[in-house]
Amino acid sequence: MTERDTMNELANTAALREPCVPGLFSEEEGARLHGARCTCCNTPYFPRVATCRNPACEESKIVPCTFGGEGRLWSYSVADFPPPLPHRYDKPFVPYAIGVVDLDSGLRVVGQMVDPVEVMRVGARVRLVIEPIHHEDGKAFTSWKFKLL
Amino acid sequence: MHRFGKTGDAIVGEKSVTELCRHAVDMAMKDAGVSWKQVQAVSAASSRFSGGKGWGLNGNDIVEDLGCTGIPVYNLSAGCAAGGNAFNIGYSLVAGGIHDVVLVVGGEVMPKGMIQTSGVEDANDPEYLRQRCVGMPGPAFWATLARRRMFDFGTTEEQMAKVTVKARKCSESNPFARFQKAVSLDEVLASPYVSNPLRLFEICPVSNGAAAAVICSKEMARRFTSKPITVATSAVATIGFDDALPRSLAGPVPSGPSFHTEAKSAVMKAFERSGIGPRDISFTELQDNTCYYELAFPEEWGLCEPGEAERLLEAGETAPTGRMPINPSGGFVSFGEATTAMGVFQIAELTWQLRGQAGGRQVPDAKVGLAQTNGLGGNATAAILKR
Incomplete structure (x- = not known):
């Protein structure tokens, strides 16, 4: 095991995991995205919004809610080259798939895919997870991702 | 127009955006027979993204370079649609009777590499969140849509590559x-993926x-020409x-x-506004950031039937001499993208085509x-x- 591997393994323990942007998601009670829903027109939102943005909605009634669980891969792309800042990634860069997923709760959301590009297929069932996207200063910075079922 | 190139090459060298625009503006005014003193307003396309990131053109610099006559300048920002927006404002000012002669200009000296859409670490900026939490480079948007088309219509990577072959021929x-x-086709298919399934x-x-x-x-x-090209309409949407x-x-x-x-x-x-329908269109210049759009857009606008684009492409119908010519200019795939210039570059190509001045890429009898x-x-x- 290299020093780097050891560091990464340490970082994967809960104490050293840190969300890449605070407040957007959590993993303590399972992987959840912190969003909202309008109880008038049932539109889901992530991240949270202050008022409903559906032009057909009669009255904005936004309540906080969380999203997680399973969904279906609507389509995907691949980052064959590293995106520019403010994206951060572990070196050497490994191409990853980016999914657009329709969660069963009615939210279409983008996120990195955990599994390698070669096994991706449109229509696959997936599950929301929280996983590291890069390591820095002995910490694992996490984000939401999707894992093939 | 100023021919497109990249910083340091033999075409554009180290020219500033003002120099590039000056060249294009001088050419446009000469072509029209209009002098700078006759221009009553400038509508300029400006590249500013959400989060404050941006570079490039400011219409006030163009006016200063041509001589400050005190005319109004409109700087329009709409990402890569800015050139089209600037044209729309120019058109609206003339059509609405506010001005008689308006100059529309777009130009860029682009930063190298993939476009960085967010320069600030602000959790309220959707671009920042998307790049920080996901890492979704620009081409990934197009690749997502292209992948879905492959799923919906069975489009192959080879068919998408054929769009590039057609474009580069033009x-x-x-x-x-x-x-x-x-x-x-082999050269296109041998180029590396930028965002699978789309290649360099x-x-x-x-x-x-x-x-x-x-405009x-x-x-x-009528004072300048007996055969003007008419703007039937210009529209903007979100x-x-x-x-x-x-x-x-x-x-x-x-x-x-x-x-x-x-x-x-x-x-x-x-x-709707022009009373011109898809069947009346002689040719189209559409935004082909990637060849995928040449397949998807004509179907969505009723220029052809859904799922028909690949067949038309392979039958040569999207070439300048075909039934549904798309991007006879060669399109973005041949020009590269100088963001704010694109909507105006399309107007120049439409004008040359309609006048019958497009040479080897001419659409026969373009109306x-x-x-x-x-x-x-x-x-x-x-x-x-x-x-």
Whole structure:
């Protein structure tokens, strides 16, 4: 095991995991995205919004809610080259798939895919997870991702 | 126009955006027979993205360079649709009777590499969240849509590569294109993926370049020419609430197919306002950031039937001499993208085509041309010109 591997393994323990942007998601009670829903027109939102943005909605009634669980891969792309800042990634860069997923709760959301590009297929069932996207200063910075079922 | 190139090459060298625009503006004014003193307003396309990131053109610099006459300057920002927006404002000022002669200009000296859309670490900026939490480079948007088309219609990677082969063939006879050399299908398929399934030769790189146009009222135009090109209409639209691709991180799952709602809305408005329908269009210049759009857009706008684009492409019907010519200029794939110049570059190409001045890429007997742009943030424009 290299020093780097050891560091990464340490970082994967809960104490050293840190969300890449605070407040957007959590993993303590399972992987959840912190969003909202309008109880008038049932539109889901992530991240949270202050008022409903559906032009057909009669009255904005936004309540906080969380999203997680399973969904279906609507389509995907691949980052064959590293995106520019403010994206951060572990070196050497490994191409990853980016999914657009329709969660069963009615939210279409983008996120990195955990599994390698070669096994991706449109229509696959997936599950929301929280996983590291890069390591820095002995910490694992996490984000939401999707894992093939 | 100033021919497109990249910083340091033999075409644009180290020229500033003002120099590039000056060249394009001088050419446009000379072509129109209009002098700078006759220009009553400038509508300029400016590249500013959400989060404050941006560079490039400011219309006030153009006016200063040409001589401060005190005329109004409008700086329009709409991502890659900015050139189309600037044209729309120029058109609206003339059509609305505010001014008789308006100059429209767009130009860029682009930063190298993939466009960095967010320069600030602000959790309220959707671009920042998307890049920080996901890491979704620009071409990934196009690749997502292209992958879905492959699923829906069985489009193959080879068919997408054939769009590039067609585009680059057109570019051979366009003196303003950055690339003016044809490429073979094998060469396209041998180029590396930028965002699978899209390859390097199927995606427009960033370029430096500039384009300008002069819009006059009908009465004023008669003083300069007996055969003016008429702007039938110009329309602007933004993305719909139920668009298939979330503008930020997420959106509601749409109830049905809802691709490119901003582009479709702009084009439909243009058809409606002008009374010109898809069957009346002689040729189209559409925003082919990637070859995928040449397949998807014509179907969505009714230029052909859904799922028919690949067959038309392979039958040569999208070439300048075909039934449905698309991007006879060579398109973004041959020019590269100098963001704010693109909507104006399309107007120049439409004008040359309608006058019969397009040389080896000429659409025979072109009577009506359609131009369309798309821009980050959910922007789109459409214009219809006729002779």
